[in-house]
Amino acid sequence: MELTKSLRQYPLEDIIHDTVRDEPADYGKNKSDFSSTKKFKALKRIPLSGLMDLKIDYAFKQLFGIEKNKQITIVFLNEFLQKTGRDPIKDITFINIEAGGEYIDDKQSRLDVLVLTTAGEKINVEIQFTDQYNMIKRSIYYWSGVYRSQLRSGMGYDELSDVISINLLNFNIFDQTERFHTMHHLFEDEEQFKLTGVMEFHYIEMPKLLKAWKEDQLDPWNDVLARWLLLLGMIDHRNKKFYEDIYRELEEIAMEDETLRKAFHNWEELSMTPEQFLAYESRLKHILDEEAAKREAELRAQKAEKDGMKRGMERGMERGMERGIERGIKSGMKRGIEQGEKKAKKLIAQRLLSDGAEIQYVMGITELSKEEVLEIQKDIMG
Structure with missing residues (x-):
């Protein structure tokens, strides 16, 4: 310097x-x-x-x-x-x-x-x-x-x-x-x-x-x-x-x-006085070098923190996407099963009602609500 x-x-x-x-x-x-x-x-x-x-x-x-x-x-x-x-x-x-x-x-x-x-x-x-x-x-x-x-x-x-x-x-x-x-x-x-x-x-x-x-x-x-x-x-x-x-x-x-x-x-x-000024310059250089080293360390720490945050965000996004896909598949399968079970229950109710079964009996067999059984009966009667 x-x-x-x-x-x-x-x-x-x-x-x-x-x-x-x-x-x-x-x-x-x-x-x-x-x-x-x-x-x-x-x-x-x-x-x-x-x-x-x-x-x-x-x-x-x-x-x-x-x-x-x-x-x-x-x-x-x-x-x-x-x-x-x-x-x-x-x-x-x-x-x-x-x-x-x-x-x-x-x-x-x-x-x-x-x-x-x-x-x-x-x-x-x-x-x-x-x-x-x-x-x-x-x-x-x-x-x-x-x-x-x-x-x-x-x-x-x-x-x-x-x-x-x-x-x-x-x-x-x-x-x-x-x-x-x-x-x-x-x-x-x-x-x-x-x-x-x-x-x-x-x-x-x-x-x-x-x-x-x-x-x-x-x-x-x-x-x-x-x-x-x-x-x-x-x-x-x-x-x-x-x-x-x-x-x-x-x-x-x-x-x-x-x-x-x-x-x-x-x-x-x-x-x-040359000797005194030389000693002063040496001390000043030492102080400025210490300041520069400290500043460089601070900048490196800031860069490391910034890089760490960036990597963390990228990994978080990747993990989030993976978990989202996994959850989506599980959720879709669950909804599909639920919808299939619901459709099967309605078909059973339809056959029972067509054979003259009572509404309460159909509700007990299919676990459908009264409103759902009545709606199916209405569709059968036309």
Whole structure:
């Protein structure tokens, strides 16, 4: 499968290095407040097709899951926490943890990004590119592993910290809502009070996000989470879609948002590093090959089902015809015998009546009804 060509093939004039302003972000301003700002390129400009798709787990981890980009990750995660009223993160520590037994052969599955906050919360960020139709159970499984892993000898259950699960999905899973960001906790059924805060799930459905963007329902100038999520949705290598309009909007916002500007720079540097881009291409190819193999298996199953139904119908028709002929013969023979017996009985009745036998006597001998015997007698008398 042909993937994005190496960035080394792009001419130097396609990559622009410009001076940027290092000013703190002011999220309270509206887009109109910047309309009179002198516009200039804040970011190195490479073709969008040369950027890694951040919805691929490898690229996401390289930008959000490493120590040197810790401040970017803190800002990104804080936008989720403030949606549920949690205190902002001051600092994080990256943790490597594996969840075992996910598959039948008990393979180990490394979590995408897991951090420990200074408040003791553990935040697991999972990015899923392909719908495996098990995302809710998968996220609960990962959550339970992280929550259970905290317990050490001598600890009490009240010492277990909250675990927050953030799931970034390249597909939709909830038909009940058009909202791209849903948050889930444990609540009492009738009065809806929260059972506990130790369990918290966030689901981001990227197709709904892009739909909201196209319908002009997003304001990344005032919704900081929306601008970060649009950053993730801007590149779509699988479908060869690259959203220039999103780039232009975020580029202008990055004039005032220092962390977003840093994320752009690091993203482009990552994409321009040959070794990193080669590893990214390898991971993307692996995912696309898995999708193709799964699709081929589904098509084969559908064809087998269709062929099976066709053969079943043909066999059913053949058997039906055979049974119909057999039943027809049996039914015809039965009717013929019945009709022959009836005719013989009428002949006997006719002879008895001609010899002057009583009607009741004839009925007893032939088992004909009174009406039938009277009809025969009428025919004899002419």
